[in-house]
Amino acid sequence: MKIKSILIANRGEIAIRIARTAKSMGIKTYMFLSHHEPNALHIEHADEVIDVSDNTFINVYTNIDKLIEVALENKIDAIHPGYGFLSENPYLPRECERNNIIFIGPSSKAINQMGNKGLARNMAIKNKVPVLLGSKGVISTLEEAERTSEEIGYPVMLKAVAGGGGKGMRVVRKKSELALMYKLATNEAKSLFDNDAMLIEKFVENPRHVEFQVLADKKGNVVHLFERECSIQRKHQKLLEEAPSSALTEELRAKIGADAVRLCEATGYYSAGTVEFLLDKDLNHYFMEMNTRVQVEHPITEEITGFDIIEQQIKIAQGEAMDIKQEDIKINGWAIELRVNAEDVQSGFAPSTGLIEQMDIPNKKCLRVDSGYQVGKVVISSFDSLVAKLIITGKNRSEAIKNCRSVLNSTTIKGVKTTLPFFKQVMRTPSFVKGNYNTSFIETDLEQSFYQEDDELVAAAALAMQAYLNEQEKINSDTLSDKSVSAWAMSKKIKGN
Incomplete structure (x- = not known):
């Protein structure tokens, strides 16, 4: 139809x-x-x-x-x-x-099977897709969590079975932390997903996070559109993505892509989807989860492959067979997506709401802008903080980064605080520029979470100096006042004698 x-x-x-x-x-x-x-x-x-x-x-x-x-x-x-x-x-x-x-989108059966982390993990194991050492089933009590964590060995990751978007997840590094982290994770999962069941997996220190975009029709045809690197994260929330990943060799790319396709074929999956993996320091890959929907970061895949993922979703939904063969899909250039959120990075990424008073984004050939806002629109707290996605391309990674800097220098948003200063800092951080980074990037690689222009630094220094001089003047004034009172009191005392 x-x-x-x-x-x-x-x-x-x-x-x-x-x-x-x-x-x-x-x-x-x-x-x-x-x-x-x-x-x-x-x-x-x-x-x-x-x-x-x-x-x-x-x-x-x-x-x-x-x-x-x-x-x-x-x-x-x-x-x-x-x-x-x-x-x-x-x-x-x-x-x-x-x-x-x-x-x-996919069938209800596929969403239930692959959207549930426990069922998806079992399906991965059954189809010989690598997974991390973890619980054999869902964890429903603290006692089970304690026993399983001891068997796996700390550190471990608590993961809500029905979770997503980094919610319902906690790292536990030692036994004494488990009770509190289990309570926090289950409470969050119950509140957000009405399901507090947990999985426990071995925690990989400082992994890279890569995901493969898949497309599958109702006739059994499955392809992947290569990978996206999603390691720039804060509290498991993605902030910046790039495609392809600088970590993968052609051999490893083909291997992980084949695992993603095999998993979809085994489950009879159709529509667009994303199979997510962790890479350890030795580039071993492990299945993490599957997102049974279009991803926020899908535009960078569109930019490097030339396929409209939403169009493919619609065609698949109305029963059309894909006319795409895996060997016909090529990577053309590099793309980076910057999620411009209404958050104050100088205040720990605190939410920022209000009227957008100015929104100047340059018109460049290398730039695609996906946004739900313009000047005069209001960012409210009821929904997510995403103001715009800046999708920036280049012939290669170095050119894409160069273009990112150019776009950022020409972009101004006023009325709400945004993550633009954060991205300016990322683009100047050596480990990111070299492509040698992981999910600990914000904690270990950034000198500070935001970049300040030279004139902003001068202005900040001037304000600090003025505040210091004002404070000194107040101190001197108070001191002089105290001396005056003391002298007056002394004169009264002498006259009294």
Whole structure:
């Protein structure tokens, strides 16, 4: 069945991104106007806007019943969940199937099997994809966690079975830390995913994090579009990605890619997906998890391969066979994605909200911008802090980095604090420039978390000096005042005598 209309069950830049491809395919798009974002930019890119702003009691992006109701009422053919929200909830595709709505994504069975870290791990083991030493099943009690951790040997990683986005994860380096970390991880997992079951794996110190983009159709054809390097992270949250990875040889790339494809073939997976791996210091790779959705960082893969991943998702969803062969997919150049978040890096990446007063981003051939904001739009705390994705390309890695510096020097965003100063610092850090970095980069390689221009340093020094002089003047004034009082008191005492 050809898809003629899509309900985009998301917001911000990914909603605009999906709409762009859908419109190029002649597909009508529907989006929501919610009370959270009355002036949201994404609704300006919809063919039809569904106003749910009068209902302040629900988050429509997480309400399956409401999504199905809207799709049926408006005779919409398909639902695209984007990323986050319900994108990896197996009940949404199940309800879509029950109501004859096309879900643009994998089957509910695949989401349940590969989105669950425990089941995915077992599937990897069954298909001879390397995994880290870990628990044989899910961990449901602290006693089980203690016993399993002793068997594996510290340090270990606690991982929520239903987790994602770095949530529900804690590193435990010694036995005395386990009870607290287990409580923190399970509480977070229960709150976010309504499932506090854990996995425990051997913790790899300072690994590299690489992921392979896969595409699979309903006819059994599976390919990968090579890898992305995602090692620049803070608290397991990705901040910068690049494609390809500077760590992989052609031989290792082919080996890991084959593992990713074999895993998808074994599970009957279809749609776009990402198979994630850790690399240790000896470049041994271990299956980590699979994301059964389009990733935030998918644009860098599009830039180096030339494939529109959203277009492929839509074609697969409507039953088309892929006309892509693995041997036809080539890496062309290098791409780096900078996630410009509304965060104050000088205050420990604290959230920053407010009205965007200025947003000047250069128009360069090497730059693609995916954003859900423009001047006059408001960044609020209800949703994620992503303001824009700067996707920067070059013929090779060194040129891509050079272009990143140029783009950053020409980009200004005011009204909210952003991570732009962080990226300026990254681009000047030797280990990153050399491509020799891992997930400990922020803690071990950065001298500071933000870059300051020379004039900013001079201004900061001047402010510090002025503050110092003001303090000295106050001290001197207080001292003189004390002496004056003391002399007056003394004169009164003498006259009294």
